[in-house]
Amino acid sequence: MTTRQSARADVVPTSIVTTSVTGAVEAAFSEVGMVDMLPIQNDEEAVHKSLKKDKEHRQEGRLKKTPAKKRGRKKNSVRTLENSECIRAAMNQKMSELVIIAGAGPSGIATAACLNLLSIPNIVLEREDCYAPLWTKKSYDRLQLHLPKQSCELPNMPFPAAYPKYVPKREFIEYLDNYMNRFKVSPKYNRSIESATYDELTKTWLVKARNTITQEIEEYKTRFLVVATGETCDPFIPEIEGLHSFKGDVLHSTQYKSGAKYMNKSVLVVGCGNSGMEIALDLSNFGATTSIVVRNPIHILSKEIMQLGLFLFKYLPFNLMESIVVMLANFWFGDMSKNGITRPVEGPFTQKMKFGKFPVIDLGTAKKIKSGEIQVLPGITSIKEEEVTFLNGCSYHFDAIVFATGFQRSTNKWLKDDGDLLDEDGFSKQRFPNHWKGMNGLYCVGLARRGLYGSSIDAQNISNYIKSLL
Template sequence: MLVTETDVVIIGAGPAGLAVGALLRQAGISFVIIEKNDSVGSSWKGHYDRLRLHTSKKYSHLPGLPFPESYPDFVPKQDFADYLDIYATRYGIEPIFGEEVIRVAKEQNNNVFIVETDNGNLWVSKSVIICTGFNRKPVMPKPDGYDIFKGPQIHSSDYENGNVFSDQNVMVVGMGNTGAEIAMDLSDHGAKTFVSVRNPINVVPLEFRGRPTQHTNIILNKYLPSFITDMIGNIIKNCHYHDMTKYGLNIDKKSPGKMLRKEGKTPVIDQGTMDYIRQGKIEVKPELTKVREHWAWFCDESMIDIDAIIFATGFKSAVEEFVEGGEELLNPYGNPYSAIPGGQWSGMYFLGFNAYKSGILYSIQKESPKIVNHLKEYLRQF
């Protein structure tokens, strides 16, 4: 067993961990970053090939290093992965790889944190910054008949591209941003593509009047009250997607912004999926109720032959699994309720869990300096 003391332990070497690490380096505060995988940004690098950022590069870069001018406005996965490697090198960030944190506990008497990994190593620190993010643990449902279905059943986190599904009947379960994009990818690779959608969805265009919808949202929210921005959001949505019911897709009547604020649900940022549905390249089905060897049934009692199922059913942050007493830190959506919880949790911070306004990367850009400034003051007591 190795026991190490440091000022700060950062858990996770994704965008959030790198951002706060860079700012701590500039502030002269000692830290270690512990990462369970073998590279920085490993979860991003493991996403499907087609992925690109759904948010503008202006609002998606990390502190201190804008994206190169040569990058497109919506940065592709590989370019973003390269950017994260460059960022780590620029700020001299060298995480400890291959160590998964299994326990974080605060010793109130000593006012320090104990961080333990699966390799049995311990870190004793004055502060902990948890950057494991929304996507730590895939949510994988098991519908009736899951164990007798003959084809592949994978979570979207294991999907790479549609090459292996060419000429097959493939069903995507779930239509968030990931499900919508994977459905397009499958269709482009020659699969007969179905998407099972249980509830009404909210959707916004990727761009509005030639500029990213995210940019328009940020500007409107800066100057207008939420009820007016909600009204504008619904007008835009209804103009673009008023006809989707006839294709079997129900659009939620609530504005995208209100749903995000009140229910923690990110709208689908449409990169072309709606046109694929209109063109018949993707067929919408209602809630999946059961599967058998080569078939799938839905709540409207319809049935289709199916060769493979991809569950785009999301993730959960599950920080309570390794933070002792972490249940008290969660909001109704199961994520940390604050970047700086304070109280008995003073010295603990959360970064990369706030997508309730304008996206995760934008929140990292804005919240990381606030955390570091607060941490500077917190460390003065030692």
């Protein structure tokens, strides 16, 4: 038998490995959505298993081994080793070009879609079992976008013309579903990221995520990491003396669906942002005796005044535009100080830029407050069973308390070496317009307190920037 024939016999198992690994890599990266992408550890295991299987086949005689000259076999063994190393090198290179996106909310979905359009492979890791969980599982029934739909579109796909100007929850979820299908965004669900560390030696991020179903730890190695966990992450309920003793229902706004079950009951809403105000309105509409805690001055605007302000901003100096908006709001709502609501010294848009505090877009709550249908109360001092005592010394009986007290971000618990990208609250620390760009391939989207419009801009900027580096 010739050396050439011997070489062919020895190459057979290598060809099997090449086909299995290279095929898996090509399949994983051929579709930009990365639906079937496996973690790094699984790919390495596949290589070892395939090599082990080939060895067993040899020992069992399943692969015919033709006698060969010693020199030829040695030469082919080198080729086999080189091929395996090339496969691993190619696979590692592909992995390093992968973009890991943490979070499958609108921000993460938009980023993945933009990357897909640029043929940049990516994986979206989502700790919940669905996309946009705040919208799909953790929001009340009457929720709708508070800004016109043109200001809330994700990149490269406008809302359908048939949708109303202010898109309701159901239609927004439908829009997200169609968006993901159109741009082939396929998140990996039930993946809770436990750590993300940067390796200076390899210049890559190592992301460890727990599969919350199997409890296995998966590892992902990437050159680029995008934090898209959103402004609304972990529900927050403040510590209040005696809260544990309350006999009625205690729930966060993410658990509230509608006021139907609270008809003829007394309900306290804690928190006067847009969610708190709208939940109070919903409870009152369903016949609940409703009270709301308002501790600090707030801006209340109508949808029309808000939209006018955004329009005037294009043509007038900022201070003049804001003065007009405040003047119109005072005229429209009047003095509400006797009802327990005062306005801040700083304007609504100034507060949004400085503190990320969005003005309340009124949907009818203000009218009910002025008529006395909804009672405004100061901060809570203590709770004892069903009695809640307030800063003004008054106590009232309640059947339920709904906390619309916002969220905390847990990003800093798992993100290491963030290079000063995020502050202690998990928001972008950098100044606009480069707030999305960190060091060492780390980026954030939707963490600049600029809403869906800001998330869309961030997603496009990050995707284009990564493309320029490849």
